[in-house]
Amino acid sequence: MKKIIIVLSLFLSINASAVNKDFFDNVIIANVNQSIDSSTNLIILIEQGDQQAAKISFSNLVRDWKKVEATYLLGDLNENYLDTPRYIDIFHGNNEDIKPQLDLIIESDDDLSYAIYKHSHKTINALEYILFSKDISTPRVKAIALIMAKSISSYLTEILDGYQTHQTQFLKNEQYASAILLNALVAGTYKLKEWRIGDVAGLSKKYKGEPNNHRAEYALSGNSILAIKSILATHQQVINSNKYKDFGDIAREFGANKEIDTAIRNLKKSIASANKIQDENFVGIQGQALYNATNALMKSYYISLMDRLGFVSKVLDADGD
């Protein structure tokens, strides 16, 4: 496991404006609201016992949750929210194999109120296993799926409340807001290229030369490329929108025209490469192209843009384990 440290100094001499309320409402809040809507819809479909519709709805939840995750800043605004994403998603963050544990819970007759006590048992990863490998017409399985979906929805609502509570804090210190935003982009891009693409395509340090599509984030449900596209679409929201003043506009205000143009170009390449991935197959030339494009995107954030903007210090966990 390798830890990359990025240090980010907080714009000591910069006084221009940064991301503002329009950005906050159009990206941060709108994405959380969309994910809550998706989770609510999924709960309804599970309650109705419509597994096929629930599977489609699950894809929507994956798409919308990845948008929230891609710009998750709340832990930087209040450390009490640092761990909240872990209660929704354990991809690459939990060594335990939850599948046999969930099988035991299904097979047992323990009261579900305490049988599902682990946070990992109520995540989107656990819900994927239930929806795509179990039959929710079985009352106990359906009840388990509902507990999971409701838990995810509850944490998404907690995130929305948190953002609303800390909106003033985010907007008051725009320099800090921009710093943590760029930091989130860098961290997210590293995980995107290394975990979500490199580990699967056999291009990461850990799995060099050992590709395996089963390592993909949502291999069971076939939503892995959807998740990647959603993350990249969120980056588009952050750096290249014409609807509100975004981070790209801020970068230009600070004279980083060349650097942000490069980042946008690499982002477009990444999106184009993601669109070429067929049948969730990351192995081969298409996976390589996507890995290269996202690697270039990360470098354009991490090296060029940060350097140009005077960002010098902040920690970024970039776990290559």
Added chain:
Amino acid sequence: MKAQKRFAVSAALTVAMVVTTAQAFWGNNEANPLLTTYADIATANYTDALNDAKTLQTSLKGFTNNPTSASMANAKATWLNARESYGTTEAFRLSNGPIDAEEGWHAEAYGAPEGQLNAWPLDENMIDYTTDAKGNTTSGNIIDTTGMFNPGGEKPTTVNVSTITSDALAALNENGGDANVATGYHAIEFLLWGQDQDYSNFMKDGVTNGALVAGQRTVVDYTTAKNADRRKQYLNAASALIVSDLEAMVAAWADGDDTNYKAALLGNNSDSSKNIDEKTALSQIFSGLGVFIKSELANERIAVAVLTPSEEDEHSCFSDNTHRDITQNYQGFKNLIFGTYNGVDFGAAPIDVMKDKSTLMALIKSADTKVNQMNALAQTSRHFDHQIRPNDSQAKQIKKLKNELRSIGDQMIYVSRANGIDLTVDDVTDGEETKL
């Protein structure tokens, strides 16, 4: 232990280092006062830990010679007491010192016994019977095997346990994998308290029901139960190892020996090739303190337990003494930051020269409050394994404590900078810490 900081600079200790730089800075042959304080606290703390371990050993001999409820209670009391002084010594870990150095003359000379003293978490099924998730009693462990024992795991080697000796236990420790723990405080803890966790679901708490109830092994296991004599052998063999390992630590930190580790740390070893460059020493100490508080204590010992949540991942899961482990580990860190031990000022401290210590002090004050609350509740209301339950209000407080301890670890960057040593966040974080 799971979290092991591998220092790129550790090799520096193995090569000849000349102390001319230190002498030029501090003048004459005076050792750096920060290192002197650190080393003197180590001397005092390891001496206390050894004495408490000897008391434990004596009580275990008394218990095994005459196993009664009273002598068993006394053995448990001495184990709990021994954990107090050992707990503060853990702050000396991860600094390339004699307790857990991975290479160098001192690793060889003192045996780096941390993994033999305090390995955790352990697979208790390897030691003695438990009640499994289906309610069945397990077998095939060291206690009930009377010939060659295969610990299982990855590339295990068999060991003759016809008689349970210190050598046999040492050969079995971490043989086949990190969880195959046969020695140390926690092996003894299991043999005194027994299983507390309900493996089928810790929320059910069906093995030893109650928020203030720890493991309930009875004295019968040492009187009329099958293999009672082997359990006695085990306790005595394991306690002998603890004592011998701590004797090695006391020797490493003893005063008046110009050949030991303390002399090398202070630049006074008669073999000048063993003397440690002052900046290297300080860097490793500050880095080690940061890694210990941030990655080992906050992450491995608190976060894993509370964020999972998992009783299995609390530190002293048989005796429910985890609240004291956390308290004493944290106290050990503070001892070295403030240069004090048992309320006595030992001299120059790292925090002394910090111009702005307000952030660090605020974090410590807040963490103190949460540690005190965790202790108070563990004694009167519910043990740590109940405090981490998902719906317990205390779980949020313990998560906050975890976050504060991690921030305190990051503050070591500023502590070290104030003392002329540059560290990065990477230096105070174990790159292999558990990701949650």
